Amino acid sequence: MNVSTKPAEHRRxxxxxxxxxxxxxxxxxxxxYANGVHATNNEQIRRAxxxxxxxxxxxxxxxxKLVLAVIEWQAERVLAVHxxxxxxxFDSIDAFRRWAAFYVGYERAYREGCTLGSLASEIIKTDLNVRDELASAFGQWREIFRDGITEMQRRGRMSADADPTQLANLLLAAFQGGMMLAQVAxxxxPLDDALRAAIDHLETFATDESAG
Incomplete structure (x- = not known):
């Protein structure tokens, strides 16, 4: 699934x-990110x-069209990392802990926040028709976690009682909320605490085969 279902003329x-x-x-x-959508104009972009x-x-x-492309661009960067x-x-508990450590250890994380999350919180307040693209971007991010948890179940590393979609939502929400609180503080x-708690909960569904 692509971030945007609209034609990608830029590929030509x-x-x-x-x-x-x-x-x-x-x-x-x-x-x-710095000024907001409404306060960003063509003259500023031309000068920059x-x-x-x-x-x-x-x-x-x-x-x-510009905002839609910015969403796609930011989403591609975030998804490429994941x-x-x-x-x-994300086919083991250790993989999720490495993910958490990667962001907690990033020295500018609490100043920059999540680029995609910050963009979404700004754009969602506008009257631009971009909600589907934002939902698609976060949906793909959630699917990465969900697919990993599903694979853990397939390998016997995760209990069949686990709900991959629910757990993926928890992990993504912990990241977004923790990152916002880290920026405020x-x-x-706050990000470390939120991710640690979410992954600890995920681990309660792990089986004896989940190590590694």
């Missing part, structure tokens, strides 16, 4: 065009990227 761009588009998205994402108004309009003819080899497809403790 040249290498230079792809690079320009990526630069626009990176700068737009930073501006939206060093492109003309016609160039910006060439890649994104409307603000909604689909990487370092977490072993300006220290990583």
């Amino acid at each position: 761009l040249t290498g230079k065009g792809q690079a320009t588009r990526a630069r626009i998205l990176e700068q737009a994402a930073e501006l939206i 990227t060093g492109i003309s108004g016609s160039q910006l309009n060439h890649y994104f003819s409307t603000k909604e 689909r990487g080899e370092q977490f072993d497809s 300006q220290e990583i403790g």
Whole structure:
């Protein structure tokens, strides 16, 4: 499942065009994070990227198209991390603990927060028609956890009584809530506590085959 079901015209761009588009998205994402969607305008994006108004309009003819692309761009970055080899497809309790340690150990986590979560909390307050794309992005993130837990069940590492969807929702909610509280407190403790508690609960469903 793709983050967006809308046509991806950018895949037909040249290498230079792809690079320009990526630069626009990176700068737009930073501006939206810092200023909000409504306070981010074309002039700010043009200054940040060093492109003309016609160039910006060439890649994104409307603000909604730009915001949709920013969601897709941010989601792809987050999902790529979670689909990487370092977490072993989340097929063990240890894999989930490595995931938690990765974010708790990231020195700027409590200052930056979750890029996708912060973007979603800002965009969801607007009247832009982007709710489906946000739901899809978080749905894919949840599926990574759910698929890992389902695989643990298949291997006999997790009790059949476990509900993979419910546990995946818990893990994602613990991450998002913990990250927000860590930003407010300006220290990583709330995220550490939230993830530790969620994974401890996940471990209550583990069997003797779950080690490793």
